[in-house]
Structures are given as structure tokens and as C-alpha cells.
Amino acid sequence: xxxxxxxxxxxLKALVERYIAEGQxxxxxxxxxxxxxxxxxATIRNVLADLEEMGLVRSPHTSxxxxxxxxxxxxxxxxxxxxxPLQSAQIRRYEHELSHEDNPKQLLENASHLLSEVTQLAxxxxxxxxxxxxxxxxxxxxxxxxERVLVILVTQDGEVQNRVIHTERQYSPxxxxxxxxxxxxxxxxxxxxxxxxxxxxxxxxxxxxxxRMMQLALDMARRVLLDEKQDIDDLMVSGExxxxxxPELGDIQKLRRLFDAFTKKRDLLHLLERSxxxxxxxxFIGSESGYEALEGxxxxxxxxxxxxxxxxxxxxxxxxxxxxxQVIPFVDVTARLLSGALSSLGR
Amino acid sequence: xxxxxxxxxxxLKALVERYIAEGQxxxxxxxxxxxxxxxxxATIRNVLADLEEMGLVRSPHTSxxxxxxxxxxxxxxxxxxxxxPLQSAQIRRYEHELSHEDNPKQLLENASHLLSEVTQLAxxxxxxxxxxxxxxxxxxxxxxxxERVLVILVTQDGEVQNRVIHTERQYSPxxxxxxxxxxxxxxxxxxxxxxxxxxxxxxxxxxxxxxRMMQLALDMARRVLLDEKQDIDDLMVSGExxxxxxPELGDIQKLRRLFDAFTKKRDLLHLLERSxxxxxxxxFIGSESGYEALEGxxxxxxxxxxxxxxxxxxxxxxxxxxxxxQVIPFVDVTARLLSGALSSLGR
DNA sequence: CTTAGCAATCGCATGTGTAGAGTGCTAATT
DNA sequence: AATTAGCACTCTACACATGCGATTGCTAAG
Numbered sequence: 001x002x003x004x005x006x007x008x009x010x011x012l013k014a015l016v017e018r019y020i021a022e023g024q025x026x027x028x029x030x031x032x033x034x035x036x037x038x039x040x041x042a043t044i045r046n047v048l049a050d051l052e053e054m055g056l057v058r059s060p061h062t063s064x065x066x067x068x069x070x071x072x073x074x075x076x077x078x079x080x081x082x083x084x085p086l087q088s089a090q091i092r093r094y095e096h097e098l099s100h101e102d103n104p105k106q107l108l109e110n111a112s113h114l115l116s117e118v119t120q121l122a123x124x125x126x127x128x129x130x131x132x133x134x135x136x137x138x139x140x141x142x143x144x145x146x147e148r149v150l151v152i153l154v155t156q157d158g159e160v161q162n163r164v165i166h167t168e169r170q171y172s173p174x175x176x177x178x179x180x181x182x183x184x185x186x187x188x189x190x191x192x193x194x195x196x197x198x199x200x201x202x203x204x205x206x207x208x209x210x211x212r213m214m215q216l217a218l219d220m221a222r223r224v225l226l227d228e229k230q231d232i233d234d235l236m237v238s239g240e241x242x243x244x245x246x247p248e249l250g251d252i253q254k255l256r257r258l259f260d261a262f263t264k265k266r267d268l269l270h271l272l273e274r275s276x277x278x279x280x281x282x283x284f285i286g287s288e289s290g291y292e293a294l295e296g297x298x299x300x301x302x303x304x305x306x307x308x309x310x311x312x313x314x315x316x317x318x319x320x321x322x323x324x325x326q327v328i329p330f331v332d333v334t335a336r337l338l339s340g341a342l343s344s345l346g347r
Numbered sequence: 348x349x350x351x352x353x354x355x356x357x358x359l360k361a362l363v364e365r366y367i368a369e370g371q372x373x374x375x376x377x378x379x380x381x382x383x384x385x386x387x388x389a390t391i392r393n394v395l396a397d398l399e400e401m402g403l404v405r406s407p408h409t410s411x412x413x414x415x416x417x418x419x420x421x422x423x424x425x426x427x428x429x430x431x432p433l434q435s436a437q438i439r440r441y442e443h444e445l446s447h448e449d450n451p452k453q454l455l456e457n458a459s460h461l462l463s464e465v466t467q468l469a470x471x472x473x474x475x476x477x478x479x480x481x482x483x484x485x486x487x488x489x490x491x492x493x494e495r496v497l498v499i500l501v502t503q504d505g506e507v508q509n510r511v512i513h514t515e516r517q518y519s520p521x522x523x524x525x526x527x528x529x530x531x532x533x534x535x536x537x538x539x540x541x542x543x544x545x546x547x548x549x550x551x552x553x554x555x556x557x558x559r560m561m562q563l564a565l566d567m568a569r570r571v572l573l574d575e576k577q578d579i580d581d582l583m584v585s586g587e588x589x590x591x592x593x594p595e596l597g598d599i600q601k602l603r604r605l606f607d608a609f610t611k612k613r614d615l616l617h618l619l620e621r622s623x624x625x626x627x628x629x630x631f632i633g634s635e636s637g638y639e640a641l642e643g644x645x646x647x648x649x650x651x652x653x654x655x656x657x658x659x660x661x662x663x664x665x666x667x668x669x670x671x672x673q674v675i676p677f678v679d680v681t682a683r684l685l686s687g688a689l690s691s692l693g694r
Numbered sequence: 695c696t697t698a699g700c701a702a703t704c705g706c707a708t709g710t711g712t713a714g715a716g717t718g719c720t721a722a723t724t
Numbered sequence: 725a726a727t728t729a730g731c732a733c734t735c736t737a738c739a740c741a742t743g744c745g746a747t748t749g750c751t752a753a754g
Binding site for chain 4: 695696697698699700701702703704705706707708709710711712713714715716717718719720721722723724
């Protein structure tokens with residue numbers, strides 16, 4: 001990659017900013033006036049030709065100005081972008097939106113809405129994977145009918161999960177209560193990870209008569225806690241329809257593919273998963289994501305945490321031409337605020 | 348409304364059917380061949396002119412054929428439509444899709460998906476209002492932190508609802524268990540309606556020392572069961588993006604308004620509510636719904652039941668030009684199948 | 695290295711012409 | 725009285741031409 005000079009950088013920055021603001025190809029004349037450099041359009045044309053050669057800008061056609069390419073955007077956000085830190089008054093307002101919520105699921109939904117409303121793009125958030133460090137509060141067994149038992153799992157943060165399992169024989173309410181008591185006495189207050197481990201190791205132990213209820217409890221608990229399916233992440237999307245306002249996504253075909261990706265969720269989940277590991281904001285510009293449906297779109301993501309552990313990812317999707325200098329810090333802040341709100345749930 | 352003759356009716360029917368099938372305005376020549384009547388195009392033109400005068404068809408422009416108006420569609424579905432009853436093999440397939448599901452919420456989602464997949468339109472379903480005749484199974488109180496208690500409500504059909512409430516003082520786990528026991532001993536097995544009534548009437552009774560726990564339980568139960576907000580219906584939409592394939596909805600503006608209606612939900616909920624009372628399939632053609640967002644769209648709905656009581660509505664949304672003769676019976680069948688599946692949940 | 699000048703290119707809007715589809719009307723036919 | 729053939733008319737869709745404006749690349753001068 002040939003180093004580009006300070007002037008070329010400056011002009012690239014000016015061009016991208018202008019294009020993001022106006023949505024029109026930017027010509028040499030405009031740039032000459034806009035940039036503030038004392039240069040004639042002709043000189044600027046030379047520089048632009050260089051940038052085009054490097055694949056950072058391109059002309060839609062001969063007599064149009066230039067628009068950034070994906071690589072151009074990439075250089076822009078990596079090395080030229082000046083992010084505006086958010087006003088602390090704003091931050092407090094957003095925090096307020098998130099703090100008044102007891103229900104963890106609802107909290108995530110609020111965060112997604114907030115992302116969409118503030119950026120006017122589509123908000124994304126993965127339901128967090130069951131945090132293995134969260135403590136188990138209690139397990140309940142409720143007999144629904146012969147051989148069908150409803151298992152209710154409550155964690156320290158107030159999240160309730162439930163699932164119906166089928167048993168080989170009918171259990172009386174008393175048996176179920178007793179089984180739950182045994183189980184809770186042993187495991188309540190322990191992190192889910194520890195409970196799981198215990199469930200796996202206790203698998204083989206002999207069943208003494210005295211422990212019959214405990215065996216039952218362990219068995220039912222296993223079928224809920226160790227079920228892989230429960231761990232599959234899910235995705236929530238908010239404000240998709242806002243994307244229809246962008247003229248660059250005006251093509252119905254493209255829009256259809258994008259919206260399909262929102263319902264299918266699989267590809268987006270993979271994408272969001274990729275940004276789980278590294279902390280901080282991650283950007284996928286256009287085809288960098290590798291998914292055709294996201295052609296012409298950028299995704300800005302950030303992982304969020306609960307009690308110091310990364311448990312999910314949030315972000316926004318919008319056209320490649322989006323105001324990165326505002327979106328990036330906002331996604332960052334939202335992830336932090338949500339992490340704070342989630343972590344205070346268990347207290 | 349002047350009675351239209353048998354021939355006019357026949358031609359209207361042919362015209363609508365042809366238009367639904369092809370999506371193009373239908374001319375007199377086409378209709379002469381299609382209809383099988385031994386009539387010349389000129390004669391048909393005369394009839395079409397009459398239909399136009401009555402407001403049942405219209406010309407997009409001078410040299411195009413005719414297209415049904417909303418009133419035309421209305422006459423068509425009310426008096427001319429010949430619905431094809433579904434094959435029983437098909438019905439069994441659909442039933443199969445719905446029967447293997449223990450979780451009530453998931454069941455509704457499956458129904459919505461089924462609607463969308465089979466009709467290739469957008470599927471709608473209201474989450475059912477809490478069925479007041481379903482029996483309460485049990486109530487659990489789980490202390491989350493000082494002064495925050497998680498209340499878990501389990502009904503006979505295996506549905507779990509939960510809510511965090513704030514108390515004035517901290518309760519020990521033992522107190523909470525005791526309170527729940529009192530409550531469940533008294534109310535478990537009773538229909539929710541009865542429980543609610545009891546909660547309201549017992550409000551005023553004096554609190555004897557012996558009953559302190561019961562008072563606590565009643566108080567908490569009230570705050571969950573009598574909360575109006577819980578009763579607000581919610582709406583699920585599936586396969587919205589399929590609507591983007593219809594050329595008549597190709598206008599992005601229109602599409603945007605429609606998708607906004609899907610997220611706002613309010614208007615659609617009102618519409619679906621209207622069809623709660625009467626049994627059987629209801630149709631809203633174009634502006635009949637009264638909502639601008641549904642311009643050019645029809646909604647086909649049917650109420651569904653649980654244990655003999657209407658608890659919600661399902662249906663589809665699509666362009667006015669939809670294959671009613673298939674959609675109507677399918678919506679009807681889906682409502683019946685779902686009703687059956689829901690009713691067998693409690694057993 | 696920068697700039698002015700200039701021909702060249704292209705999109706876009708506008709206008710024109712033509713073919714095709716379908717209509718309404720009138721007069722002839724049954 | 726109902727039906728039909730004939731015909732002028734209207735409108736769209738499409739193809740093609742034209743002019744305008746914007747912007748470029750190139751060249752030669754500063």
C-alpha cells in the first residue's frame with residue numbers, strides 16, 4: 001500500500017465527509033472550495049486521479065464527481081476520522097432510558113430501540129448467551145399433566161426461563177416440590193457454570209433410596225440446563241423500516257435481501273459473534289462482512305458485558321454512507337451503559 | 348345499489364379472477380375469449396361501461412383494460428367467490444406443524460409462520476389476552492434483592508408470566524415460600540377470573556395476625572394479576588419481507604408506511620380486535636380498514652379460541668390483489684387448528 | 695509543481711415519433 | 725331491442741434524437 005501524502009489524505013477526508021453529508025458525488029470544483037486549501041480544481045483533479053488509482057475513490061460515470069470506495073471508507077474510519085465524544089448531558093439522558101428497567105429481556109429491547117432512534121438506522125442486539133457466571137436462584141418443577149413437567153429456572157439477575165419436559169411417569173405435586181427443595185438447597189446461589197459441572201459429575205453416582213428425589217431433580221435439571229439448544233443466541237432488530245428512507249437502498253431487490261437477513265438472523269448472528277471477542281467498537285464496511293445481503297451497508301458493533309464478562313453484542317446497520325463520527329461513539333456508549341444496567345440487575 | 352344482471356356478475360367475476368391471476372388490467376377482447384361467453388368484445392365493453400358506472404371497476408387510463416375497485420372486490424368476495432375447500436391431506440400436514448409444541452407462545456409463533464409461508468403474504472397473530480377461564484396453577488415469589496420480589500405466575504396451559512415488584516421491606520425466603528403456599532392452597536386450580544374476583548373482594552378484610560402471610564401473598568398477587576398493562580394485547584408479524592415482492596407495493600413510500608404499521612402495531616391491533624367478536628373469517632379490503640397505511644392492502648382475519656373461548660385473532664396482510672379463494676379457507680383452517688392445539692395444552 | 699484552457703464524455707431532462715392496446719360511439723345487423 | 729362491426733380517438737410505452745450542465749483528462753503555459 002503506497003503511503004498517501006498529507007494533502008491526499010486531507011482531500012480524501014474532505015471528500016468522504018462531504019459525500020456522507022450530501023450523498024452526491026463530489027467534484028474537484030466543490031472540493032477546491034470546501035477543503036479550504038488554496039488549490040485550483042485542476043490540481044485537485046490530479047490528486048483525485050491518484051486516489052482513484054489507489055482504489056479509494058471512484059467515478060460513477062465520466063462526468064460525475066467521485067465517491068468513496070469501501071477501501072476509501074476503511075482508510076477514512078481507521079486513520080482520518082475524528083470522532084466527536086458525546087456530551088455528558090446526552091449520556092445521562094440515554095442512561096436514564098436504560099436504567100428504569102427490571103426485566104433483562106426488556107432491557108435489551110430498550111437498548112436496541114435506543115440505538116435505532118438515536119442513529120435513525122436499524123438497531124441490532126444479540127440476546128445474551130446464558131451467562132455462566134450468574135448465580136442460580138432457584139429451580140421450580142410444576143406438574144402440568146401426566147408426564148409433563150414445567151421446569152422454571154430463575155437466575156440471580158431476575159431472568160426467568162422455562163421449558164416443558166416429558167417424564168416417564170407421573171409425579172405428585174409433593175414429589176416435585178420435594179425434588180425442587182433438594183435441588184435448591186444444594187445449588188442455589190452457585191454460578192450456573194458450577195451447577196452444570198456438578199450435574200455432569202453427579203451423573204454416575206449411585207442412587208440411594210434417601211436420594212431418590214434428588215435423582216429426579218438432577219435428571220430434570222440436566223434436561224434444562226444442559227440443553228444446547230437453549231444456548232443458541234437470538235437476535236433482535238429494531239427500526240428496520242428506517243432503512244427504507246435511504247435513497248441508496250431504494251432498490252427493492254436489495255431491500256428484500258436485507259430484510260430477509262433480518263428475519264433469517266443467521267448471517268447477522270455470525271457477524272455479531274465475530275465482534276464478541278475484541279472489546280470496543282468494530283466496523284464492517286460493505287462487503288467486508290462477506291454477506292451479499294449487506295452489500296452497500298455497514299455494520300457498527302460493540303460487545304456488552306454483565307458483571308465483567310462479555311455476554312452479547314449490539315450495534316447498528318445502515319447504508320455505507322452513514323455518519324460514522326456520530327454513530328461509532330454512540331454505539332460504544334450504549335454498550336457501556338447497557339453493561340452497567342445489566343450488572344446492577346442482580347443487586 | 349342497482350342489481351346487476353347475471354351476465355354482468357359473470358363478467359365481473361371473470362375480470363377479477365383474471366386480474367388476480369395476471370396483475371394486468373383486463374380488456375374487453377381478453378374477457379371475450381376468457382369468459383367462454385359467445386359475445387363480441389363490443390358487447391362486453393357495454394357491460395364493462397355499466398360496471399364502471401356502478402363503481403365496481405375502473406380504467407387506469409383510456410387505453411388500458413379495467414381493474415376491480417375496492418367495491419368490486421367486495422362484491423366479488425361476498426357474492427361471487429367460490430372458495431376451494433382444502434384437501435384433508437393438506438390440513439393434516441398443517442395440523443402436524445402446530446401440534447408438536449408445548450409452549451403456548453411458541454405455538455402462536457408457529458401459526459404465524461405457517462400463515463405466512465403457505466400464503467406467501469405477511470402473517471399476523473395477536474398474542475392472546477390472558478384467558479380468564481384458564482385455571483391458575485401456581486404463584487411463586489422469589490426474592491431478588493432487598494425489596495425486589497420476582498413473582499412467577501403459572502397457568503394450567505403451561506404459560507409462565509413473570510414480573511418484578513418492589514416491596515416496602517425485605518422478606519426472607521421462608522416468608523416468601525410461606526406466602527406462596529398460603530396463596531396456592533387457596534387459589535390453585537381456580538380460573539383466573541375467580542382469583543381476580545377474590546383478590547378484589549378480600550381487599551377489605553381485616554388482617555389477623557395468623558393471616559399475615561396471606562395478606563402479603565394477596566398483596567403481591569394483586570399487583571401482578573390486576574395490572575392492566577399486562578392485558579394489553581401484543582401482535583406478532585411474520586414474513587413481512589414477502590410483501591416486497593409484489594409490484595403493486597413497489598412504492599417505497601407506501602412500503603415504509605406499511606412496515607411502520609407493523610412496528611407500531613397499534614392500528615393493526617385495533618383492526619384485529621374488530622374481528623374478535625364475530626366468529627369466522629373477516630375481510631378488510633383496501634381502505635375499508637380505515638388506516639392509510641393499509642392502502643392497497645387487504646387483511647383477512649379469523650378469531651381463534653382456547654377451551655371454547657375466543658382469545659385472539661390471526662390472519663394475513665397482502666396486496667388487495669391476492670388469491671382470496673385460497674387465502675380465506677386457509678386462514679379459517681389455521682384458526683381452527685390453532686384453537687385445537689391451544690385447547691389441548693392444558694391436558 | 696501548479697494552473698488555465700479546452701475538447702471530450704456522460705447523465706439527464708426534454709421532445710418527437712411510432713406502435714399497440716383498448717375504448718366509446720355510431721350505424722348496420724340480427 | 726340487443727348485438728355487432730367499424731372506426732376515430734386516446735393514452736402508454738418505447739425508441740431515438742437533441743441540448744444542457746457538470747466534470748473529467750490532457751496539454752501546454754506559468
